[in-house]
Every structure is written in structure tokens, then in C-alpha cells.
Amino acid sequence: MRWIPFVILVYLVILIQTTLGRVLTFSGGGLGMIGPDLAAIVAVFIALRLRDGTEVAIAAWTLGLAVDLTTPGGVGLVTAVGPMSLGYCLAVSAVYRTRDAFFRERPASQAMLTLMFCLIAHALWVSLQTVFAQGVTRSWGNYGEALVQAMLLSAYTAVLAPLGCWVLTRCERILIPVQAGRARRGRGRTW
């Protein structure tokens, strides 16, 4: 993994998510607002391309921390920093372990894995934030609502994942050096 280009990518993704992100956000009726988690797409892309599981987890943790630091509001009045990086680590390990069962180049696979990633990461984030918000705000009342919102957000992000992966494939060489045991034009492990 080339870490300096990766950090720049994280910054750009977060910048887009906190500014242009609301252009992609829409109302889900009584279910709250639905917007994409662009950082999740990057995490899934890296989990699909990188061979070293530890590097994948470090990259996911970094992305999760960036999301955490730019999501001040939510379940509580002010949310804690840390749950999303933990959620990303957990979710990326699930994606990393199951990726062999999928054809990684296929959009359906990318969407499916992104859905799984987001469901794990966001369900954990909502749950932990609800626990941490106890005593500050009455947040259990909104817990179910936030979970449904997380599911819809996951589905929406999954729909956008193939497009995001296609864009990231264009700059794959900048992020990931050619890995040992890979064919010249191959993307993924050669078994």
C-alpha cells in the first residue's frame, strides 16, 4: 500500500462526503435521510485489491477514523470518536474473509460486499453511539429508526459501489503497488 497517496485519497473522499455529499442525499420519507458512505466504497475496494490483511485493516481503520472525525451529530447530541474506526475494522475483516467466494470484478459482487460492509459498520456505530449517548440524551427511542436508516444507507451505498470501484480502478496503480504473485494486468490473487 502506498500510504501517502492513500491519505490524500481519504482526505479527498471525506471532503467530497462533507460537501458535495448532500447532493447525493435524499429523503426516505419517514425513515430519515439517506446518503452514501463513500469511505465505505474505498474500504471495500482496498479489501478486494490488497493481499496483506493487516494493511487492509489499517487502511479501513484510517477511513473509519476520518468518518468519525467528520460526523459530529447523529444518535446523541455529539457523537464519540472511535466506534466507526472499530466498525470499519470489523466490517473489512468480514469482507476480506469472504472475498474469495466472489468474482471481484463483477459489479454485483462489489455491491454485495459493500452492502455487507456497511451493514456491519453502521449497525455497530449506531449501537455504540446509542450506548455512549445514554445519560446525555434519550436516544433509545431513536435506536430502531437509526438502524433502519443505516440499512437504507447501506443499500444506497451498495448501489453506488460499482461506480466508485470503477473510478478507483483508474487510480489503482497510484494506491497499490504491483503485488508479488500477481499477473501484470491481473487484479486479485492468482490461484
Added chain:
Amino acid sequence: MKVLSKPSKAQVLAAMIVLSVVTSLLGQRAGQTMRNLVQPLLWLGRAPHYLATSLRANASAVGRKPLSPQAVEELAGENQSLRGQVAYWRGEAERSDRQARSLLKFQETYGPSKDLPCDLIPARVIGESALPYDLTRRVNVGGSQNVTSGSLVLLTDRSKALPSGLAAVTDSALAGRIIAAGAFTAQLQVVTDKQFDIAARILRLVDPNAPREVRSTRQGSAVSTLLTEQNNEPLDGQAVGNGQGGLTIKDIWRHANVLPGDLVVTHDTRFLPLEVRIGRVSQVQVDTMSPDRVTVTVRPDFDASLATEVFVVLPLKVDGPSGSKAGK
């Protein structure tokens, strides 16, 4: 002997996970401190933010149904009538302005000098939450739906953290309240957020063309009278954000006959040293539990989806746990 060796990737990952657990357990306050440190990095995001603001403003016009010729004709007639009214009220406004100017001159000459005991700190909106869990919905009358944020990130010119709880205003309306702040940045909770509340005052409009009947109690009996400038007492209540792009004020006396279009202003001298407009009444609903009370829905004048700049109102004497006045 080599004392410090380069840590392995697994050790780095383990340290990161431990750090996440620790910061999670430290809670919201520690989290906000960390956010305050990194939020100035979003400053570079001003350009996309303004681009998004511009795109959203233009996108709201797309997708609306074209008007029928009959509706166009009706609107043209209505516009004609409104133009006449505008001309009349413009004349009235000019007359009032002349009177006000002469009174102001008199006051400046003979009255004691008076200034608002507060500083206005300019702040730019540089971003919003990365995830939409605190977003609220705003429904336009035209049918299109805009997204407004429950909180915005502001960039201020203050190197010291502002006290939390300060009001933020635009040039014409209340924007919200500062819920957390750090060096050069602050978190604004907008007026429509579910957890926002403020003491408010409803000012009923007296329109000679549409007289309004109100009922009051005199010597133990209810008396119906017409609302005039003389008996137009403001109605106080607590305005609470409804999370759907508006605010609600409960427990308003039904016979005060509040109507859509009435003005709603702030009425909290600790929070704001002057009355600032919040918005206009958009809906009045009779309370099902207590039929002599109504719940008023307020459409705020502040539009978070289009906001680029606000002013944080810093009273010159700030009392409270946050301490003294924030310095430059």
C-alpha cells in the same frame, strides 16, 4: 543494543484498535476536542460546499410540473392585484420611513446613547456531517424536497474556543446555536434540529383588510373583540425544532387566533440580547388532548441548505460554566 525496533504492522493495528476503544470510552467531549483539531482541514472544502449549495438551489427548480394556461391566467390576475397592493404599501412604508427618520434624529439628538451589548463574530459554513444521521427534511410547498442539515461546521476568526450555547444569526434571522467549538471552528445546531429549543414570541399581524376576532377574559367572562394594535399582546411559548425543516410551539391559547403568516421572534434575553426573527407561522393545529390549545408550526427563515455565512452572537458578559469572554 537495539532498544527501539520498528513496530510491525500487526502492532500498529493493535495500537490503533486500542486507541479507538480508548477514545470511544472517553466519550463525546474527547471526541469533540479531536474534531475541533481536524475541522480546520475542511476549510479547503469551501469550494465544493458552495458548488453543492448552488447545485441544490438550481436543482429544486427541475422536475416541477408546468402550469396549465388557466393557472397561468389566475396567477397573472393575482400578480396584478398584488402589484397594486405593493404600490400602496410602498407608499405607506415611505411615509413610515419618513416618520421613523425624524424620530431617530430626535432620539440621536436628545436621547441617551444605546448599543447592543454583544459582538458579532462572522463565521463561514465550511461543511456538514459526513453521514446523514442528523439530517432533517424540508418539504417545499412546490412538492420538491430539499435536504437541510441538523448541524453545520463553521470557521470562525477566533483562536480560542467560543463558549457553547451562543446564538448564531444571519443578517435577517436566527440560524441556530453553537453546541461545540474549538480553535477557529464551531459546530452549529440549526433551528430545525430536533434538540434545538428557544423561548419564542408570536407577533400577530394586524391587517385592516382581514380583521381578526380574538377572545379574551374580562372580569371572569369571555369577550370577543377585534385584534388591533392596542390589544395585540405578543404570545409567548417554547419553540422546538421538529426535525422536519420547521419548529413547533405548543400550548398556545386557541382563542388568541394565531394564523399562518404571523411572525415568530426570539424572546430569550440570556441567549440573545435582542429580538431576532425565527420565521413565520405556517400551520395551526388544535391540540387533540386539550381543545382550547393549539400547536403552531413555524417555517424558519434560515435555510441551512443555502447558508454560506452566519454571525455568532457573543454577549459582552458571558455567564456560565464556559467562563469568560472568548478572546481573539
